[in-house]
Amino acid sequence: MALAGALSGCARLPLGLPVDSSASNPSAQSIEVAKGEAKRVDWFYSLTTDCREQKGVSGALIAPPRHGTVTFQHGNEYPTFAADNPHSVCNDKLSPVWFVVYKPKGDFTGDDSFTYDKHYADIAPDRITVDVVVR
Secondary structure (H helix, E strand, O other), X not given: OOEEEEEOOOOEOOOOOEEOOOOOEOOEEEXXXXXXXXXXXXXXXXXXXXXXXXXXXXXXEEEOOOOEEEEEEEEEEOOOOOOOOHHHHHHHOOEEEEEEEEEEOOOOOEEEEEEEEEEOOOOOOEEEEEEEEEO
């Protein structure tokens, strides 16, 4: 059985984009983004016990932003399984993950939003709505 995970934190990740950590409810997030700059909103994964990606993990844009773009980028990151989780052996290995990145259009400032699904290998997708303030 695969376990799925998601993480938001303040550290800069391999693509150099900060991840927003302001959300307390994973199905609804509010973020601030600087005008013209991309921001990594989230990342998620579902791994086997040998730290490989489960088949079927992906992201899907349900309602696109009106004033920007959202991309799902496949990459690698260190997962954060709890120490008592059998998958915690993966925490020390770069493992396959999906990044969710938002970028506002040109000189746009103001409010935007989008909704996306996180699709995991063997469970129902998580639907996330993100409210964005571009400054």
